[in-house]
Amino acid sequence: MEAHLPETPYMTTQHAGLEKEIRYVTKPFEVKHIRSLFEGTDPIMHEIAFNLISGDQVEVDRLTREALARGFEANAVLDDGLIAGMAVVGIKFRDNIIFVPEVLIAARAMKAGMAYIEPILSESGVEPVGTVIMGTVKGDLHDIGKNLCIMMLRGAGFVVHDLGVDTKPEEFIDAVLEHGAQVLGMSALLTTTMPNMGRAIEAFEAEGLREEVSIMVGGAPVTQEFAEDMGADGYGKDAIACVDMARALVGVRDGSAPLETAAGAREASS
Numbered sequence: 498m499e500a501h502l503p504e505t506p507y508m509t510t511q512h513a514g515l516e517k518e519i520r521y522v523t524k525p526f527e528v529k530h531i532r533s534l535f536e537g538t539d540p541i542m543h544e545i546a547f548n549l550i551s552g553d554q555v556e557v558d559r560l561t562r563e564a565l566a567r568g569f570e571a572n573a574v575l576d577d578g579l580i581a582g583m584a585v586v587g588i589k590f591r592d593n594i595i596f597v598p599e600v601l602i603a604a605r606a607m608k609a610g611m612a613y614i615e616p617i618l619s620e621s622g623v624e625p626v627g628t629v630i631m632g633t634v635k636g637d638l639h640d641i642g643k644n645l646c647i648m649m650l651r652g653a654g655f656v657v658h659d660l661g662v663d664t665k666p667e668e669f670i671d672a673v674l675e676h677g678a679q680v681l682g683m684s685a686l687l688t689t690t691m692p693n694m695g696r697a698i699e700a701f702e703a704e705g706l707r708e709e710v711s712i713m714v715g716g717a718p719v720t721q722e723f724a725e726d727m728g729a730d731g732y733g734k735d736a737i738a739c740v741d742m743a744r745a746l747v748g749v750r751d752g753s754a755p756l757e758t759a760a761g762a763r764e765a766s767s
C-alpha cells in the first residue's frame with residue numbers, strides 16, 4: 498500500500514514519478530533546495546530529471562534532444578533537468594536508498610544527455626583565451642563535474658587538456674610544462690581526496706614551479722576557505738564560476754568575473 502505522503506509547503510511539480518523521488522529527500526533545508534531546483538521550470542525538465550534519477554538513458558537521450566529542438570537553452574536543460582536530477586541521486590546515494598550500481602546507471606543517463614549539451618556549450622569561434630589543464634586528483638574517480646567545467650571552459654574559448662581522473666601530482670606538473678598552461682584546475686569530490694589538491698600544490702612548490710601556473714580548485718566538498726588554506730589561487734563552486742575564475746586568472750576581466758581570488762585575498766591581507 499502507498500504510504501501517506503506528508504503535506505509539503507512548497508510548490509509541487511505535476512510529475513507523479515518525480516514527486517515520489519523528491520519525497521526521499523527529508524532534511525528540511527535539502528527539501529527547500531531540491532524544490533527550488535524544480536520550481537517554475539518546464540515539465541520537460543521534470544521529465545528529464547525523473548528519467549535521469551531512474552537511470553533511463555534512452556529517455557534522457559530522447560528528451561534532451563526534444564528540449565533542445567523546442568528551443569530550450571543547453572544551459573537550462575543542463576541545470577534544470579540533468580543537474581537537478583543528479584542532486585536527488587546524490588541524496589538518495591548518501592542516505593543508502595540507492596547504491597553504486599544505480600548511481601553509475603544514473604551517471605550513464607547523464608552522459609547520454611550531455612552528449613547533446615556538450616557540443617553546444619563548446620561551440621565557439623573566439624580566439625583561445627588561455628590554456629587550462631584539468632584533472633580529478635589522485636584517488637578520486639568522479640569526473641562528471643570536471644567534465645562540465647571543461648565543456649564550459651571550451652565554450653568560453655579556452656584550450657583545455659583533460660588529464661581525466663586519479664591524477665598524480667607529477668602528471669599535473671608534466672602537463673602544465675608540456676602545454677605551457679597558465680591555469681591548472683583540480684577537482685575532488687571526496688573529503689578523503691581533497692588533501693591531494695594540497696599535495697599537488699606542494700609538488701609544484703618543491704619543483705620551483707608554483708609561480709609558473711595559477712591553480713584553481715573545485716568539487717562539491719571544496720570551499721573557498723579550504724582553497725585558501727591549501728594555497729590555491731582560486732575556487733569555483735560550479736562550472737560558471739570555474740570559467741569566471743579561469744578568466745580572472747589569465748587576466749581577462751570583462752566585468753562579470755569575480756576578481757577576488759584566494760591569491761588576491763592573501764595579498765590584500767598581508
Ligand code: B12
Pocket residue numbers: 580583584586587588590591592597598600601604636637638639640641642643645646681682683684685686687688689713714715716717718732733734735736737738739742
Ligand atoms: C556520481 C557519483 C559517483 C559515481 C562517479 C561517476 C563519475 N563518472 O563521476 C561513482 C558511482 C563511481 C561514485 C563512486 C564513489 N562515490 Co560518489 N558520488 C556521486 C554523486 C552522486 C554525484 C557527483 C556528481 O557527479 N555531481 C554532479 C556534478 C555536476 O557536480 P560536482 O561534481 O560537484 O561538480 C560541480 C562543482 O563542484 C564544480 N567543480 C567540480 N570540479 C571542479 C574543478 C574546478 C577547478 C572548479 C573551479 C569547479 C569544479 O563545478 C561542477 C559543475 O557545476 C555524489 C553526490 C553529489 N550529489 O555530489 C557522490 C559522492 C561524491 N560520492 C561519495 C562516495 C562516498 C563515493 C564512493 C567512496 C562510494 C563507495 N563506497 O565506493 C566512491 C568513490 C570512488 C572514487 N575512488 O572516487 C560521497 C562522498 C562523501 C565525502 N564527503 O567524501 C558523495 C558526496 C555521496 C554522498 N552523499 O555520500 N560516485
